[in-house]
Amino acid sequence: MKPPPFEYYAPTTVEEAVAHLAEHGYDAKPLAGGQSLIPMMNFRLAQPAILVDLNNIAELSFIRPEDDGGLSIGAMTRHQMVEKDAQVVERAPLINETMPKIATSQIRSRGTFGGSLAHADPSAELVAVSVALDGNFKVVGPQGERWVPANEFFLGLFTSVLEPEELLVEINLPPFPERTGWSLMEIARRPHDFCLIGVVAVLTLDEKDQCQQAKLVYLSAGDGPVEAHQAAELLKGQALTAEAIQAAAETAASADIDPSSDIHATAEFRRHLANVLARRALGEALERAISNTQ
Amino acid sequence: MSDLFDVAITVNGILYEREVEPRLLLSDFLRHDLGLTGTHVGCEHGVCGACTILFDGDPVRSCLMFAVQAQGHEVLTVEGLGAIDDLHPIQEAFWEAHGLQCGFCTPGFLTTLVPFLEENPDPSEEEIRDAISGNLCRCTGYKHIVDAVKLAAEKMRA
Ligand SMILES: Cc1cc2nc3c(=O)[nH]c(=O)nc-3n(C[C@H](O)[C@H](O)[C@H](O)COP(=O)(O)OP(=O)(O)OC[C@H]3O[C@@H](n4cnc5c(N)ncnc54)[C@H](O)[C@@H]3O)c2cc1C
Ligand code: FES
Ligand code: FES
Numbered sequence: 001m002k003p004p005p006f007e008y009y010a011p012t013t014v015e016e017a018v019a020h021l022a023e024h025g026y027d028a029k030p031l032a033g034g035q036s037l038i039p040m041m042n043f044r045l046a047q048p049a050i051l052v053d054l055n056n057i058a059e060l061s062f063i064r065p066e067d068d069g070g071l072s073i074g075a076m077t078r079h080q081m082v083e084k085d086a087q088v089v090e091r092a093p094l095i096n097e098t099m100p101k102i103a104t105s106q107i108r109s110r111g112t113f114g115g116s117l118a119h120a121d122p123s124a125e126l127v128a129v130s131v132a133l134d135g136n137f138k139v140v141g142p143q144g145e146r147w148v149p150a151n152e153f154f155l156g157l158f159t160s161v162l163e164p165e166e167l168l169v170e171i172n173l174p175p176f177p178e179r180t181g182w183s184l185m186e187i188a189r190r191p192h193d194f195c196l197i198g199v200v201a202v203l204t205l206d207e208k209d210q211c212q213q214a215k216l217v218y219l220s221a222g223d224g225p226v227e228a229h230q231a232a233e234l235l236k237g238q239a240l241t242a243e244a245i246q247a248a249a250e251t252a253a254s255a256d257i258d259p260s261s262d263i264h265a266t267a268e269f270r271r272h273l274a275n276v277l278a279r280r281a282l283g284e285a286l287e288r289a290i291s292n293t294q
Numbered sequence: 295m296s297d298l299f300d301v302a303i304t305v306n307g308i309l310y311e312r313e314v315e316p317r318l319l320l321s322d323f324l325r326h327d328l329g330l331t332g333t334h335v336g337c338e339h340g341v342c343g344a345c346t347i348l349f350d351g352d353p354v355r356s357c358l359m360f361a362v363q364a365q366g367h368e369v370l371t372v373e374g375l376g377a378i379d380d381l382h383p384i385q386e387a388f389w390e391a392h393g394l395q396c397g398f399c400t401p402g403f404l405t406t407l408v409p410f411l412e413e414n415p416d417p418s419e420e421e422i423r424d425a426i427s428g429n430l431c432r433c434t435g436y437k438h439i440v441d442a443v444k445l446a447a448e449k450m451r452a
Contacts, residue, residue, distance in 0.1 A: 001338065002317065002319065002322070003317045003319075004317065005315065005316075005317050006316060006317060007297070007316070008297075008299070008316035008360075008362060010362075010363075034358050034359060034360075034363075035340060035355075035358055038319075038340075038357075038358045038359070038360075039338070039339035039340055039358065042319070042338045042339060042357070043338075043339065051316070053363065055363060080352065103428070104343075104427055104428025105353055105406070105410075105425070105428065106340075106343065106346050106353040106354055106355050106406060106428050107340060107355065107358075107428065109349070109352040109353060109354050110349075110354050110355070110358065110359070190427065191424065191427055192427050192428065
């Protein structure tokens with residue numbers, strides 16, 4: 001099918017874009033890579049009266065190392081650019097490992113880092129990863145800018161704290177602490193498809209190689225990114241033995257998440273996968289944390 | 295109808311100047327406005343890969359872009375790859391290795407493979423399968439297509 005008619009604006013600055021959004025409110029939508037919005041428009045699931053195209057706003061496309069060791073990424077930076085960037089490899093290895101798992105090369109050439117987050121799809125890898133990495137989102141609206149931590153940004157299915165007249169402009173990733181390891185594990189029917197379920201693990205060890213901090217964030221396990229708080233609590237202060245990891249994975253799969261059934265998988269099967277994946281992801285994160293201390 | 299926009303888009307080395315409605319998909323612009331029907335349309339939601347073109351050298355879904363967004367950019371479609379009597383090595387390889395049957399999916403495979411083989415002159419089978427995982431073929435089966443990509447890589451290295 002084809003999208004219904006709409007008015008089209010292609011501003012070249014954030015200020016202009018926000019002004020268009022402020023003028024039109026709920027009738028307008030920003031257009032980033034279009035890799036989620038245009039399919040919805042082609043099927044007429046979305047029928048915005050006004051599109052504000054962000055693709056000519058050069059100031060939104062950048063990857064900038066910060067003095068504190070962190071990294072900032074502009075909202076319109078394409079997946080493909082993040083995937084190939086050497087600073088991302090060095091400062092945000094989990095992001096580097098995530099990028100090739102997002103769709104296929106022909107989608108990553110257009111899709112954007114910020115679009116993926118603003119879309120707030122609970123199956124999107126970057127949504128869970130940004131929560132696991134304690135990302136911070138810079139949002140600009142007619143009243144100015146505000147910063148929103150990743151774990152407060154996502155409100156539910158395709159819903160974030162963004163108001164219709166606001167733009168997500170930048171994502172800041174804090175420096176990776178020392179003695180930290182990470183892992184992203186997912187199961188998809190075909191590589192690069194949205195996954196049936198997936199999990200991101202980030203572990204930080206103390207001087208005694210015990211768990212100082214653990215994060216386990218699921219994707220495709222609920223209406224948004226789902227943090228397995230109870231499992232993480234079990235690990236804190238513990239030696240990360242195979243038994244401790246097993247217990248945490250079981251808690252995560254049985255108590256922390258509430259997956260649903262659909263034509264792709266039953267809730268029960270998703271819980272089974274959630275357990276296996278958490279065990280593997282925590283194992284890999286631990287190995288990497290140990291090798292990062294040497 | 296909404297306002298028309300003037301666009302100047304280079305397609306296969308030729309500059310085309312047209313007026314477009316913002317909602318016109320790039321795939322439909324190529325097929326209907328320019329008559330370049332080599333770019334095929336299968337699903338219009340980014341899944342099948344038949345509409346893949348090169349946009350400033352990168353493979354993109356032409357069904358997930360508006361023509362107005364291509365203003366000032368360069369597009370390469372399957373028509374720009376080679377001519378009947380002067381095929382691109384990837385086209386030759388698909389022909390020789392039986393990499394197509396009906397050919398509906400083929401333009402998308404070919405355009406996807408141009409940058410892939412330029413960046414990866416000697417890909418493993420696994421890398422090839424990964425590279426074509428965004429292109430669906432409903433009749434040839436992927437075995438011959440993978441063989442064709444291997445042959446294409448050989449030809450391009452020679
Ligand atoms: C076949 C296919 C497979 C895919 N597989 C995956 C996958 O496995 N994993 C995955 O994570 N994604 C996948 N995607 C989605 C892809 O990553 C998209 O690029 C991404 O979800 C949306 O980014 P975009 O830049 O294309 O945004 P758009 O489609 O342009 O926008 C999406 C939504 O966000 C809003 N928006 C965009 N940018 C901003 C901004 N800066 N500020 C405020 N609002 C904004 C838009 O108004 C719109 O509502 C797939 C897409 C396709 C077509
Ligand atoms: S028609 Fe564009 S991907 Fe199928
Ligand atoms: S050759 Fe017929 S769909 Fe691929």
